[in-house]
Each structure stands twice: as C-alpha cells, then as structure tokens.
Amino acid sequence: MRDTSKREKERERERERERREREGGREGGRERRERERQRERERDRQTDRQTDRQTDRQTDREREREREREREREREREREREREREAERERYRERERQTDRQTERERERERERERERERERERERERERERERERDRQTDRQTDRQRDRQTDRDRDRDRxxxxxxxxxxxxxxxxxxxxxxxxxxxxxxxxxxxxxxxxxxxxxxxxxxxx
Structure with a gap:
C-alpha cells in the first residue's frame, strides 16, 4: 500500500518537473536543469523518508494501541475468570454452610432425642421408685395387719x-x-x-x- 502511494507521488513529481521544463524553455542549460532535478529528487526523497517515518510511527502507534487493547481485553478476561472462580468459591462456601447447618440441625435433633430418652428413663426410674414405695407400703400394711392380728390373739388369749x-x-x-x-x-x-x-x-x- 505504501509502495503504491510512493510510485504515484513519484509520477506526479515527474510530471511536475516536465511541466516546469516546458515552461522554462531551454534557458539555463542542461547542467542547471540537471542540478534542479537532483535537488528536486533529494527533496522528494526527504519528503518520502519523512512520510515513511510518519507512516511508520503512525503504524507503530496503531499497533501499540491494538496491543494495549488486546492486553486490556486479556485483563478483562482474567477479571471475568477471577469473578467466576470467586463465584465458584462462594457457591462452595455456601454448600459448606448449608451442610454445616444441616449437620448442626441433625445433631440438635439427636441431642433432643437423647434428652427425650433420658427423660423417659427418668420417668421409668420414677415409676420404679413409685412401685418400690408401693411395695414398701403394702409390706408395711401387711406387717401392721399381722402385728395387729398377733396383738389381738395375744390379748384374747390372755382374757x-x-x-x-x-x-x-x-x-x-x-x-x-x-x-x-x-x-x-x-x-x-x-x-x-x-x-x-x-x-x-x-x-x-x-x-x-x-x-
């Protein structure tokens, strides 16, 4: 692209020189015209070099901007990957919290079941103690009746x-x-x-x- 543009410029400059030569006629001689052509070619080369440098700098700047845009896109992709990793970590932590809560609820239910079993054992112990007290009361009543009968027999026998x-x-x-x-x-x-x-x-x- 740049070479085509240079050739076009060169042809344009050559036509311009030819036009000036036609207008100037043959005065000044061949040497003067040759020197003029050399100076013109040197100016054209400097112009071309300057243009090339500008074009190169522009191209370099554009390439650098493109590289920076690509780096920014890569940074954005990395940020997106990091956000996804963080979201995954958060999902994992939430699953862990849910598991912990479920485990704690199950432990609490087990503790409550154990407390209920202990209360039932305590009720059974209390029933057993009550049965024991009732047996003691019956034994006491039976002993009292036997003692009363013996006392009655002894009293009646002595009358x-x-x-x-x-x-x-x-x-x-x-x-x-x-x-x-x-x-x-x-x-x-x-x-x-x-x-x-x-x-x-x-x-x-x-x-x-x-x-």
Whole structure:
C-alpha cells in the first residue's frame, strides 16, 4: 500500500518537473536543469523518508494501541475468570454452610432425642421408685395387719373367758373320744389336743375333767 502511494507521488513529481521544463524553455542549460532535478529528487526523497517515518510511527502507534487493547481485553478476561472462580468459591462456601447447618440441625435433633430418652428413663426410674414405695407400703400394711392380728390373739388369749372357753373345749374333746376343731365364742380357733398322737382318737375313762 505504501509502495503504491510512493510510485504515484513519484509520477506526479515527474510530471511536475516536465511541466516546469516546458515552461522554462531551454534557458539555463542542461547542467542547471540537471542540478534542479537532483535537488528536486533529494527533496522528494526527504519528503518520502519523512512520510515513511510518519507512516511508520503512525503504524507503530496503531499497533501499540491494538496491543494495549488486546492486553486490556486479556485483563478483562482474567477479571471475568477471577469473578467466576470467586463465584465458584462462594457457591462452595455456601454448600459448606448449608451442610454445616444441616449437620448442626441433625445433631440438635439427636441431642433432643437423647434428652427425650433420658427423660423417659427418668420417668421409668420414677415409676420404679413409685412401685418400690408401693411395695414398701403394702409390706408395711401387711406387717401392721399381722402385728395387729398377733396383738389381738395375744390379748384374747390372755382374757379369762378365753382361757375358760379353751379349757372347756379341750375337756369336751377328750370326753367324746375324738378331736374336733372348734371355735370359741370370741372367734379364736382352739386346736386343743387335735395334734397330739396320744389323745387323737382315744377315749379317756375314769377321769374327772369338770371345770
């Protein structure tokens, strides 16, 4: 492109020289015209060099601007990649946070289940303690009843009418010749000689068992 432009300029300058020569005629001679042509060619070469330098500088500046634009595009691509990496890191951190929250919720549910199991165990222990207390109360009541019955028997046995009734029943059994379990008037059982092998089923004669 630059060479074509130079050739076009050169042809234009050559036509200009020819025109000046035609107008100037032949005065001044051949040497003067030759020197003029040399000076003209030198000016053209300087102009061309200057133009080339300007063109080169312009081209260099344009190339540098293009390289800078490309560097900027690359920096922007790198920033975009960094934004994407940061977004991915943030997504990863969010997944980690969600996992941690889920894990913590599951742990809390497990702790609550354990607390509920402990409460149930405590309720069972309390029920067992209550059963134990109830057994103790029943034992105490049974002991009290047995003690009361024993006290009643002891008291009734020591009463004079009870002793007389017991003696009467024993005499009656001996007289009839067999033993019968009887009940005295106050409800106490009098076995008499029922358990004695000596008196059991035997009649005793010629004895006075009157009271």
């Amino acid at each position: 004079p009418e009870a002793l007389a009734s017991q003696q009467f029943n024993e005499v009656q059994r001996i007289r009839t010749g067999f033993c019968v379990k009887t009940t005295n008037k106050i409800g106490a059982t009098a076995d008499g000689f029922e358990s004695s092998s000596f008196f059991k089923g035997k009649a005793i004669e010629n004895e006075d068992f009157s009271l």
